[in-house]
Amino acid sequence: MRTRASSAFPVGLYGVMLLALCALALPRSFAPIERLLLGAASMPLRAFAAVAGVPASADSGMAAAVQSLQQRLAVRVHAQVTAGGKRLLASQVSPLVCAVVAGERKGGGGLPCELRLQRCYRDLRDCLPLVTSGDALVGFLARPGEGPAARDRDTDPALVLLLNHPDAHAVAAQLQLDGGNAPLHLVVEAAAAVDPAPLRTALWDDPYRASRLQQGGLEVRSAALPAAPWACFVPDGLLLGHARVWGYTHAGATLTIGVYVDAPFDSRALSHVALWRADDELPGAPVPATGSVPAVLWPLPGGDAGRSHLTASLLRPLPDGAAVVQDGICFGTVRALAFGQGLVTSFAASRRRWALLLLPDDGEQPPQELVGEVAFQDHGTACVRLSGSSLPQKGYLFTGSNGLCCPPGLLLGRAEPDADSGLLRVVAHQLSGPSAVEVVVPAEDHL
């Protein structure tokens, strides 16, 4: 009877499910417990790794080739990110290209509205507050201890407020009309999270002409307003985005009820931005944001599943989501466990969203910033579904901004577009057997 009752209403089982839901609602509180439990369950693997010894680390021969690719990427990224900005900004400033490590907090249009840079505030204290990419205005550099960066210290990674951040400055702008018509002047500011675009418009100088706008896609550029103290540092001509006319369409005519502005970049994909400092300021030595710790990767049985067990020093906790790297090639990211262990999911086996950076084979083409996720893997080839962008050319695929410990510029593999399936096929480098690797960790953990 008791068995029947407990079978019909298993209180303990329901309790475990409730606890699991609580853990999903408060992941940070339960993460240490999960690390400990999984670490304990993985101890037989650690014991096996200890008995099996350490794999000999031999030169794979890839390091030089990967380094050469990374240098090519860096040169072309620098050219792309600084192009346009130099022309539009005062001649006495020079660019400083910074890698983006993460996009945080949802802002206008439901897109990330804050970026964390690989450099700390101290490195950037002489820079103008403007942050650009190409000829586009990305946002404004925050100051530590102020506003959204109130809790940040001077040595923390710098925060950039994108234009769709609620605390970002509104920018005076002009909308270039076709057919030689005089431009419309307006103010561009952050939209709400539920709005269809990250930026919205306000304070048109000619609301009547604005309400007659029939087509989107027109360029919206900054307009210098020397009289406005908050606007004086935004120069003329920086691209803010493209207009999106929002309204009702009937019989070929649009009844405009609002004009939004689509940003010229995908803030989830931004991997590098340009900051600007006076020519006479000598850049100080940058404080390294990340280091690496040695580890050994043991592929788990069923190698096509792309899971591996990682053993590192017992005393060094690994960060979640850190890149696992060998000779500049990123194999995947680690889920940290207790007792110096981790579980690694290869890029091809992962189903999370990745920010990516593609270096096209065509030397004339700029690197492309992409966002995508692996739809499936086919014999070691990752088939990546891109979101919000068309298929790029063939080239080499690198990591974009996927967190502090998975920085931009780590090689993922050779990428070729597959027009039939609409997927990007990436041939990722495979590890056979146990391998000596490095795990990217925050700088303070660096030995």
Added chain:
Amino acid sequence: MSWLCWFLLVPLLFLGEGLLREVGLPPLDTAALLCLFLALFARASALPGLVLGAALGRALVDDACLPVQVLVLAVPVALLLPLRTLFFRQRWLWQGAAAAFAALAIPKLAGLCGTLFDQPSAGAELDGVRVAVAAVGLPPLLLLLRRVPPLQPFTEAMP
């Protein structure tokens, strides 16, 4: 001792599944196997701990976090548990149907949890061959495994 055995050996069962796949055997669904055992044969009072052990094992081979693994395994068990009185004896057809249900429900739930809690994983991919193998192969395999540790100490005695 039986609990230690469960927490040590069940994760290895999941790793063994990969090993079998490597040698070319049909894809065996360890998660469905454990679901079937927990729903039809395990002591109801031990279910919370047994589910946790199984979830730990699945978390070794799947990218989603431990709470998602708990939900993915516990929900089919909770659904099948009230039907235990029907399935308790060796009724192969029913057991096969329950195994197929578990093999279908686990990836579907993994996909749902992945979407809801931003925990995507490759375990959410449904494989028809896997479901068929589960329906045909899991009941006889479970008949054998119920007689040896780590499953044997937690098998409910027949009335």
